[in-house]
Amino acid sequence: MPEKPKLLITRRLRDAVQARAARDYQVLTNAEDRVFTRDEIIEKCQQVDAVLPCHSEHFSADVIAALPDRLKIIANHSVGVDHVDLAAAKTAGIVVTNTPDVLSDATAEIAMLCMLGAARRGAEGDAMIRAGNWDFWSPAFMVGRQVTGKRFGVLGMGRVGQVAAERARGFGMTVHYHNRQPVAEHLAKGAIYHDTIEGLFANSDVLSLHCPSTPETTGIINAETIGWLPDRAILVNTARGNLVDEDALVDALESGKLFAAGLDVFRNEPGGNQRISALKNVFLLPHIGSATEETRDAMGFRALDNLDAYFAGREPGDRVA
Numbered sequence: 001m002p003e004k005p006k007l008l009i010t011r012r013l014r015d016a017v018q019a020r021a022a023r024d025y026q027v028l029t030n031a032e033d034r035v036f037t038r039d040e041i042i043e044k045c046q047q048v049d050a051v052l053p054c055h056s057e058h059f060s061a062d063v064i065a066a067l068p069d070r071l072k073i074i075a076n077h078s079v080g081v082d083h084v085d086l087a088a089a090k091t092a093g094i095v096v097t098n099t100p101d102v103l104s105d106a107t108a109e110i111a112m113l114c115m116l117g118a119a120r121r122g123a124e125g126d127a128m129i130r131a132g133n134w135d136f137w138s139p140a141f142m143v144g145r146q147v148t149g150k151r152f153g154v155l156g157m158g159r160v161g162q163v164a165a166e167r168a169r170g171f172g173m174t175v176h177y178h179n180r181q182p183v184a185e186h187l188a189k190g191a192i193y194h195d196t197i198e199g200l201f202a203n204s205d206v207l208s209l210h211c212p213s214t215p216e217t218t219g220i221i222n223a224e225t226i227g228w229l230p231d232r233a234i235l236v237n238t239a240r241g242n243l244v245d246e247d248a249l250v251d252a253l254e255s256g257k258l259f260a261a262g263l264d265v266f267r268n269e270p271g272g273n274q275r276i277s278a279l280k281n282v283f284l285l286p287h288i289g290s291a292t293e294e295t296r297d298a299m300g301f302r303a304l305d306n307l308d309a310y311f312a313g314r315e316p317g318d319r320v321a
Contacts, residue, residue: 005311006048010036010057013077014293017300021052024308042066049073050310052303055080056269061088073310075303079103079159080240082213086321096321097306101159102298107289108163111208111238114262115168117283118234119206120144121260124280145234145259148172153204155197155220156211156239157183164208165191176203201228206236213240223248232259238289241266250275253282264289 007025009018012033021027028048030036035056036044045051046068053059055078064085073095074084081098089096117123121144128134152168154161154177165175166189175191177183178200182193194200197220201207207229211217221235222245229235235258237244246267252258253276260281266272269287276282290299306316 005050005307007307008044008048008051010041010051010053011077013052013300014296016297017304020301020304024304025050038063045071050075050307052077052307053083054078055083057083059084059089061085064088064092064094067092067094073097073307073316075306075310075316077299077303080212081320082240084321089321094321095310095316095319097303097310097316097318098320099299099302100318102302103290103295104159104163106292106295107160107238108167109292110264110285110289111160111164111210111236111262112167114236114238114264114283114285115147115206115208115234116262118236118260118262118281119147121281123283145232147206147234150174150205151176151203153177153200153207154191155200155207155209157188157191158210158212160238161208161210162187164210165189168206168208173206176200197225198228201225202230204233205230206234208236209239209243211239211243213242218242219245221245221249223251226252226257229258231257234259235261236263237261238264241269246273246276250279253279 004024004026007021008028009021010030012030028044041057042063049070050073051071052075059074071094074089076098079098079100081096084096086096121142125142149172152165152173152175154165154175157177157179161177168175176194177191178194178197194203220243226248249261253261262283264285265287272284277284290296302318306318309316
């Protein structure tokens with residue numbers, strides 16, 4: 001039998017995924033489940049034919065330039081690929097894949113949690129009870145914003161954005177969206193298209209971010225664009241932290257321009273932003289949009305499917321470079 005390809009898995013994956021990988025590949029794992037440094041990534045990749053990384057590992061142009069000729073594929077355990085320099089990978093002849101489709105439901109669920117947690121002051125109420133400070137009630141106590149019947153704005157009507165829109169309809173919300181181009185009506189399902197982000201923002205009582213991280217979208221939420229939102233709007237971000245100018249977000253939350261924000265992602269991960277954490281009108285999660293048993297299994301299996309296809313001489317189904 002031919003020797004099994006050697007595979008580096010950079011983080012601890014679900015047991016079933018690890019077991020399948022060990023069956024079909026010679027696997028180098030990360031027993032401590034920590035983020036490898038740049039130099040460690042380069043050093044460990046010298047030993048393998050393929051790498052299965054997460055968004056926590058960055059394959060910049062200089063890292064890719066230092067990879068050995070034997071490494072032929074980067075099979076990401078993520079749908080986003082902003083942590084990989086795709087142009088550099090293409091130049092080096094390295095195939096890059098991702099894991100689309102399988103995390104849409106889980107991430108849309110987190111968007112709804114962030115929306116409701118922000119609108120109904122979930123973090124503030126939870127902290128109050130845990131600290132033993134709930135000693136008062138009146139009709140004016142802990143009043144939040146109701147989302148039923150409000151306008152739900154989707155920035156990026158891709159797979160996750162479409163599912164989030166469907167969940168928002170369950171709350172009786174009217175869906176508005178902006179995309180590079182309108183999606184087909186059977187996908188839009190009556191959602192109102194805006195050909196500019198200014199038009200979308202002006203019609204979003206809740207604005208939910210679902211666009212990829214690109215040079216064009218970095219900092220797309222800033223002092224100017226926040227000004228286009230209705231007063232006391234709610235911002236939800238389950239996409240990427242660098243979409244948001246966090247200083248501008250803090251200013252808008254402190255001034256009352258924004259009623260609240262629900263955030264699962266931050267510019268600094270892990271860790272977050274302590275200026276944001278100090279505010280009461282935010283609902284915060286530690287980048288767990290895809291963190292369900294079902295989805296993490298599906299992501300791992302999808303990455304392995306791409307590896308299996310490549311090493312069998314087939315085109316990987318989720319190739320992005």
